Amino acid sequence: MPPDEEGTGAPTAPEIQRRVLRYWEEHGVPDRAYGGTPDGPVFRFTEGPPGVNGPPHLGHTEPRTLKDVQLRYRRMRGARIVSAMGGWDCHGLPVELAIERKHGLKSHRDIESFGVERFCDECRATALTYADVWREMSRRQGFWLDYDHPYRTMDAPYIESVWWALKTLFDRGLLDKGHYVLPYCPRCETTLSSHEVAQGYREVSDPSVTVRFPLEGEERDLLAWTTTPWTLPANLLVVAHPDLEYSVVRTGDGRDVVLATQAVPRYFSGPVEVVARLPGADLAGRGYVPPFDAAGPGDGRYRVVLDDFVTAHEGTGLVHSAPSFGPDDYRIGAREKVGVFDPLDGRGVFGDAVPLVRGKPFKTADPILVADLAERGRLFRSETIRHTYPFCWRCDHALLYRAIDSWFVRTSRVTDALVRYNRASRWVPEYLRDGRFGNFLTEAKDWALSRSRYWGTPLPVWVCAKGHATCLGSFAELAQLSGAPLPADFDPHRVTVDRVVLSCPTCGGESRREPYTVDVWFDSGCAPFAQFHYPFEPGPFDPAAPLDFVSEAIDQTRGWYYTLLVIATMVFDRPAFRANLTCEFLLEETGRKMSKSRGRVLEPLELLDRIGGDPIRWLFLSQDFTAPIRAGEDTLEKSGHRTLGALRNVVAFHLENARADRLPPVLTAPTASNVLDRWLLSRLEGLRTASTGAHESFDPRPAAAAVREFVDDLSTWYLRRSRPRFWAAADRPERRAAHATLAFVLLELSRLLAPLLPFTAEWVWQEVGERGWSAADRSVHFAGWPTESAARDPALEAGMRELRDLVEVGRELRQRAEVRSRIPLAELVLFGPASPELAGLGTEGTALLAEELNVKRVVRASAESAAGYPESAWVVREDGGRPVAALPRRPSPELLEEGWAREVGRRLQQARKELGLRYLDPVAVTVSAPEPIARALRRRSTALATDLLADPFDVVETPLEPGPDIRRWDVDGVAFSARIVRRATGAAPG
């Protein structure tokens, strides 16, 4: 620190950060760091690629902190990181939606008349809009990944690797086409995967209608309940449970109704006339008149069938079934061979089959259909209910479930392997593995992979008129089968690829591409190998090796973690990763999820600048990130005050101290003899062990906790008690020892901090080390992880703990005796023999205790009783009836006088500080005090004059002339005053 900044204290976290960033960037430190040691042991990692057509929020810094901690640790252990590439997820609906909004496009037809090629071009141009903001956020939080060479899921080589994976699945019979009921967004005109659906459930009001289904040739109506009247035109069956009991209830209007006995109270209050009771099985096969004559006749339609999925917990215990619009309906329809009838077009609009609502979107048809039923006497009851219903997570349009063609990854065929390979992974926190994630695996449904969209990896499947499907696994195959070479700048997106017509390898006929793109989650699941263009180019990807480590937030249990595992299992037949570290979400102060759509957002760039990357990293590391963390401005600003602030001040103290006397850096462990030095070195070794263990087990929490305790001990005990040694002359051995210990410990500490707090650690390393800020390879991040810092001495640590407990006891006694600490007392009495650990601290330990408590000596007394220590003269601390320690109630006159001198001296020092005087500014002092104090001051005037740099130092008993340079004090009822005048500078100090 330059001399003119002497005494200004420690720099703030943002100041340190700016200094460190400047050093890193001037010397190209991160560029050299990313990949780790080129010939070191391989540590496999892949960054889960974020979509960056929108800005990040502060929550995104949480898992990135966790990733960075582990990667920094591995680099310091000499690992080669495969790979440290940043990555961007480029495809998918979020990007498409931005373009649709920009041009007011509302449907597939709109996009196609706009031009698919132009549409994709705009998507490509938009996909990385916020990449620079994400990069800047990474820079400011000290998140080291190589963003100069990121992988991008829209690049041709990446897509070719994805094709290779799809082809591998296809060849193994794990990728094929099916017709199933899937969630479908009529606005986006595509199917969605179940995890996308899960993001969009909302509470809404819907019609709740109970409809009469007249039984053929009977004066009875079946009652069936639905919240989706728009599915009634597609009704083909009514389903009953074979074992439920049904009642025929007389209604008085001439037509009896049939419903589950359990459901009767829901529909009738008071006594009802039950005409008959029968099991559901008896209803099987009876024909009924459908509510609308839309589907037309067909074998087996409009009759009652049986299935176990029916319950009587809600509705009537009879279920109206439209096989095109529900998974169970579809299954039953297929079993009963009644076919599928879907009156809606791709946008969810009714066609000619239902004239009543022709041209109406499905939801708006509800009231029209219900009114018509009522008019025809088919409506038994009509109400409105609140329930949850799925909406499109991106465009907010109501979804529907419908039977539709789709390509599937047959994950359900490899459930056992998924479970087995998941069990081979370590999860932090552990319970996620077999809990949330494991449960999901055992129920794994086939993965609906295809999307009827435009901006994505095109499904590389071509089908000929005879239905022969050909899956391509490379661009070379495409060129070969199409009979034409590909252009040098071939871009494998829609239009380009759609234009290619192949000749079917089976029959030679014309083969056209299936007009789908692939779920973006398949793209990102391929990242571990597609980032290297595997298997088309040589690279470090090893098909047999799982990743060593991944880390993301909790939402990825159903997202990226899942697709990584599916692809690792199906393509490479191995686990996806060895270890996984998962954090919960960062919540707003109110406990709600961070979201741009709701009110005020904590803006990450601004916060990282104003508060600093390290304090924000510390917020995540010092709390339990496996639970949701709530953060507001306040929390953020306070984060790191305690530990980081204390540490910065210890370093500032050290620097001031070392530089004042030009003491050298200390690079190797000093041989310590002083008990405090030995203790601190032992604590340092404890910290090193704890940190190493934590990082090796992929959980940084214990490392952060150990750092907090260590810094606390360093600041509030080691430094506090070592201060007299630091103030000794520069050539004194005790000063040298204290300096050597603190210098070494800080340097070593900075290496242990480097993974957690990269900026602070760098600052400490550069400032305390030997050649500050000088070259790229001088960064703490290249300094390696310490192997052994010093010798561990558990007995010494235990003894010191005991001693510090005794300090607390002593303070309590002083408080009770009402004798302030500055006034020395004759002795501290400890009862009973010292424990071996405490005794092990020897006379140094006793001296520490005496100095800290300002007593002249520490003596031991028999543990039996405090009989010799009457209450009139002693305060005694007892524990469980046995005496522990005792202190005299009053000081002797001599001690009192000594205390007063110290009191006055301290006040004068305080005054110097308040007057803005520097350490070496000489002053002239006149003190006025009443007799006993004046005498005490005169006796010690030489020492006081030296301490205060005062010449002359006069003591008078007469009052001082009033004036602006007079200070007055009143301590315990005794008044004294002083005049302190700064002398002309240039005079020799001391």
Next chain:
RNA sequence: GGGCCCGUAGCUUAGUUUGGCUGGAGCACCCGGCUGAUAACCGGGAGGUCGUCGGUUCAAAUCCGACCGGGCCCA
């Protein structure tokens, strides 16, 4: 509707696996002390229906059940 996690002082939380001393700490607050590194530190104080109810037990924050509330996941 089902699953997972959670509920302890105004706030942040330890303790719950394996029941056992007076439920421990930090921030904030009040009183006092200490301080020429510190946004600190030290002593004392005040602040707790350990979400609610019931059960098991000599003994429950801890184990069991039900319920209430929050978050996430699934439907």
